[in-house]
Amino acid sequence: MNSELRQAESLTFNETRLLRRHGRSAVAIMGMHTLLCLVYYRMGAFQISPQWGSLLLGGLWVSMLSYFLLLISGATLRLRDPSLSLPLIIYCVVVFMTSGYYVDEFRLSVVTLFFAVLLLVSFQLSGKVMVGVAMFSSAAYAAMLWLALDDRWVQLSFSVEVLQWLVFTMISISFAITGGSIHRLRRNLADKNRELAKGLEQVREMAIRDDLTGLFNRRHLLEVLNRQKALADRKKVPFSVCYVDLDHFKQINDHYGHEWGDRVLRRFSQVVIADMRDGDYFGRLGGEEFLLILPQSNEEGALLVAERLRKRWSQEQFGQEGGPSSVSLSVGVAAYHDNESVDDVLNRADQGLYRAKSSGRNQSQVA
Numbered sequence: 001m002n003s004e005l006r007q008a009e010s011l012t013f014n015e016t017r018l019l020r021r022h023g024r025s026a027v028a029i030m031g032m033h034t035l036l037c038l039v040y041y042r043m044g045a046f047q048i049s050p051q052w053g054s055l056l057l058g059g060l061w062v063s064m065l066s067y068f069l070l071l072i073s074g075a076t077l078r079l080r081d082p083s084l085s086l087p088l089i090i091y092c093v094v095v096f097m098t099s100g101y102y103v104d105e106f107r108l109s110v111v112t113l114f115f116a117v118l119l120l121v122s123f124q125l126s127g128k129v130m131v132g133v134a135m136f137s138s139a140a141y142a143a144m145l146w147l148a149l150d151d152r153w154v155q156l157s158f159s160v161e162v163l164q165w166l167v168f169t170m171i172s173i174s175f176a177i178t179g180g181s182i183h184r185l186r187r188n189l190a191d192k193n194r195e196l197a198k199g200l201e202q203v204r205e206m207a208i209r210d211d212l213t214g215l216f217n218r219r220h221l222l223e224v225l226n227r228q229k230a231l232a233d234r235k236k237v238p239f240s241v242c243y244v245d246l247d248h249f250k251q252i253n254d255h256y257g258h259e260w261g262d263r264v265l266r267r268f269s270q271v272v273i274a275d276m277r278d279g280d281y282f283g284r285l286g287g288e289e290f291l292l293i294l295p296q297s298n299e300e301g302a303l304l305v306a307e308r309l310r311k312r313w314s315q316e317q318f319g320q321e322g323g324p325s326s327v328s329l330s331v332g333v334a335a336y337h338d339n340e341s342v343d344d345v346l347n348r349a350d351q352g353l354y355r356a357k358s359s360g361r362n363q364s365q366v367a
């Protein structure tokens with residue numbers, strides 16, 4: 001059951017993992033941009049001075065790596081958009097348009113990297129914001145073109161450049177609209193993911209709880225016992241168990257009805273939980289049998305706890321509500337012995353309980 005739960009959990013989204021992937025993709029796109037710029041520079045097509053070029057590339061990589069580190073550190077997790085998609089794409093538009101300005105022949109190849117970033121941020125930004133970003137990139141392209149044409153009027157073909165700008169703008173807008181659909185899809189998936197996580201939590205609770213009392217069930221108690229045994233064997237941390245059984249419980253059902261029986265079981269659970277030390281475990285083994293697991297307790301300590309519980313419970317009165325005047329309990333106490341099995345310690349506690357029952361009930365016996 002637990003391994004199935006873990007398997008199901010691994011299928012749910014992990015925000016940190018997604019952020020890391022987002023950061024890596026952004027860095028990869030910037031890497032492609034840098035590579036293109038370097039190739040064009042070698043070919044003599046990137047018309048920029050070496051000093052100005054190194055300054056631009058250096059600044060670009062400092063900010064890109066800072067962005068990546070910010071994402072993977074988890075510092076942005078509390079923001080509405082932890083991937084900082086809007087600042088990222090605005091930054092990329094500025095970078096691509098600035099470098100596009102310097103490569104007349106291959107301008108389109110540099111600025112089209114914008115589409116890769118647009119696709120990346122479509123997981124985070126809504127359709128409306130994406131269209132806004134597309135308009136902004138078109139305006140930035142127009143401004144860059146205006147500067148380039150103003151500077152190098154003779155070398156450039158006005159009609160070809162404007163046609164390229166138009167194609168860029170149209171593709172940007174259609175990408176933005178498609179991106180809006182991707183965003184909606186992702187949001188629906190995220191909602192489903194949240195529901196799934198909630199469902200998993202409920203299933204986990206149901207797997208370890210007893211329906212009637214809400215206490216831990218037998219399966220979970222055995223898991224806890226195995227953990228305590230491992231701790232005791234490895235680190236010599238002692239633990240003890242108290243096997244608790246309500247006396248003559250059958251008579252309560254027979255005289256007052258099953259509902260009263262259930263009510264007594266629930267009240268008993270509440271009394272023990274309210275009285276229990278933090279770090280102890282209490283659960284229902286089945287029927288009117290309960291188990292108290294006391295980490296760090298030896299036999300004497302466990303006997304004290306059992307007796308305190310027995311006395312506390314004897315004060316509970318049900319007569320005025322139409323039920324039994326009071327219900328006593330018997331306890332079998334056992335401390336874990338080195339390297340014995342969980343069954344062994346439980347059997348010894350059960351023997352103690354048997355002795356308590358056969359010696360007249362309403363008492364605790366160590367075994």
Ligand SMILES: Nc1nc2c(ncn2[C@@H]2O[C@H](COP(=O)(O)OP(=O)(O)OP(=O)(O)O)[C@@H](O)[C@H]2O)c(=O)[nH]1
Pocket residue numbers: 212245246247248249250251253258259260261262265286287288357361
């Ligand atoms: N109301 C209710 N009764 C339960 C539940 N589970 C088990 N029982 C009843 O608990 C009773 C246990 O009876 P016995 O095992 O004879 O034990 P007892 O009457 O407590 O007698 P001693 O343990 O010897 O003191 C049975 O009548 C079961 O039907 C439950 O969830 N609710």
